[in-house]
Amino acid sequence: MAGRYGVVLHGGAGARKSRNYDQEIVHMKGLVEAARDQLKDGIPALDVVSEVVRALEASGLYVAGKGSSPNINGVYELDAAIMDGQNRAAGSVAALVGYESPIDVARGVMGKTPHVLLAGDGAAQFADAIGYAKVTDPEAYYTKAGADGDHEPGSLAHGTVGCVVLDRHGHLAAGTSTGGVFGKLPGRVGDTPIIGAGCYADDRVAVSCTGQGEFFMRGVLAYDVSARMHYGQATVEEAANAAIHTTLTNFAGDGGMIAIDAEGNISAPYNSQGMKRAWATSDGEIFSAAFEA
Ligand code: ASP
Numbered sequence: 001m002a003g004r005y006g007v008v009l010h011g012g013a014g015a016r017k018s019r020n021y022d023q024e025i026v027h028m029k030g031l032v033e034a035a036r037d038q039l040k041d042g043i044p045a046l047d048v049v050s051e052v053v054r055a056l057e058a059s060g061l062y063v064a065g066k067g068s069s070p071n072i073n074g075v076y077e078l079d080a081a082i083m084d085g086q087n088r089a090a091g092s093v094a095a096l097v098g099y100e101s102p103i104d105v106a107r108g109v110m111g112k113t114p115h116v117l118l119a120g121d122g123a124a125q126f127a128d129a130i131g132y133a134k135v136t137d138p139e140a141y142y143t144k145a146g147a148d149g150d151h152e153p154g155s156l157a158h159g160t161v162g163c164v165v166l167d168r169h170g171h172l173a174a175g176t177s178t179g180g181v182f183g184k185l186p187g188r189v190g191d192t193p194i195i196g197a198g199c200y201a202d203d204r205v206a207v208s209c210t211g212q213g214e215f216f217m218r219g220v221l222a223y224d225v226s227a228r229m230h231y232g233q234a235t236v237e238e239a240a241n242a243a244i245h246t247t248l249t250n251f252a253g254d255g256g257m258i259a260i261d262a263e264g265n266i267s268a269p270y271n272s273q274g275m276k277r278a279w280a281t282s283d284g285e286i287f288s289a290a291f292e293a
Contacts, residue, residue: 004264005168006281007035009052011062012159013210013256014146015274021290024061028278029288031055035165036280045165045173045206046084046107053080053103053175056161060143062276063159065101067145068179073186076138078179079193080106085172085201092193093127094119100133100141103177106193108132117193147182157182160192162199162208164260168282172262174199174206174222181213191216196223204229204262205236211248211255211272219247225259236260240267 009032011024035048057065070076080102081092091110094117096102105127109118118126128134135141146159160178167173176199178192190213191198198209200222207222216222221243228239240259248255249271256270258277268277278288 003168004282005039005166006260006264006266006279007032007039007048007052007163007165008258008260008266008268008279009056009161009163009277010208010210010256010258010268011056011161011276012146013254013270013272013275014063014157014159015272015276015290017273017291021276024276025288025290027059027061028276029286032278032280032288033286036282039165039167040282042168044169045167045171046082048165048167049082049163049173049175050103050107052163053161053177054101057101057103057177061145062161063146063179064161064177066141067143067159069142069144069147069182071184071186071188075186076142076179077186078102078177079190080175080177081193081195081199082106082110082175083173083195083199083201085174085203085206088202090116090195092117092195093123094189094193095187096123096127098124098135099127100135103175105132116195119189158210158212160210162210162258164201164206164208164258166206166260166262166264170262172201172203172206172260174201174208176208190214196220198222200226202226205259207257207259209255209257210275212253215248215251215253216255219243219251221247221257225257229261236265237267241269244269244271
């Protein structure tokens with residue numbers, strides 16, 4: 001249907017049944033309602049994705065931006081990516097240290113450089129040159145959301161945020177931002193900033209992933225959704241379910257993804273205990289939850 005629009009976000013598939021996510025559920029609902037109103041006003045998908053992911057990062061409630069945890073050396077190395085489905089322009093940062101909003105820096109890489117991915121010191125030098133907001137006192141700034149103990153060492157326990165949007169002009173965009181997995185090695189980069197693995201958008205579908213990134217990279221799972229739809233004529237629901245419940249599950253990995261297609265159909269499968277997720281559509285649908293109803 002022409003003019004249909006929708007926004008979907010996730011706050012990570014690391015949700016555990018032992019925890020209560022009432023605060024996150026209210027927060028996510030507020031964000032998708034505000035984003036839906038922006039879409040109604042004709043704001044482009046890419047701008048809505050940036051704004052939603054920036055708000056998720058700034059909240060300190062999820063393992064991304066302010067909510068991130070450090071690597072084993074105590075350094076906060078963050079990853080993020082953004083992609084415009086209209087022209088498949090993309091930007092990402094990997095192992096970025098010292099900046100409040102990795103999604104803003106990723107968008108800067110997309111718009112202000114000829115590159116797609118900047119990593120480590122180079123990403124920080126770029127962020128400094130443009131003047132993005134810095135984190136001057138990491139121990140005071142970061143909230144370590146979700147890092148409350150019951151993670152096995154080496155278990156790749158994790159959290160992330162992401163957003164996918166179809167705007168009323170028919171364009172799609174995706175963004176993903178993360179502090180990565182708990183207790184990661186210095187220099188570890190997950191799927192989030194790897195275009196096609198943890199984030200992908202074209203004119204068919206927009207996808208943002210969350211989970212044990214190593215498996216999303218090996219399965220190229222965000223792009224896999226588009227490929228299944230393109231080459232196999234799968235629906236977004238079939239494609240996303242196959243990526244999570246077949247490929248990821250066969251790897252014995254855990255996680256989930258959110259996806260929206262060019263008709264506004266939404267899919268948000270996960271094989272983990274839960275996935276914080278929310279959406280709002282032009283049809284009036286509103287949803288926000290961490291587990292099954
Ligand atoms: N995929 C992220 C990573 O591996 C973590 C997550 O989504 O929870 O860095």
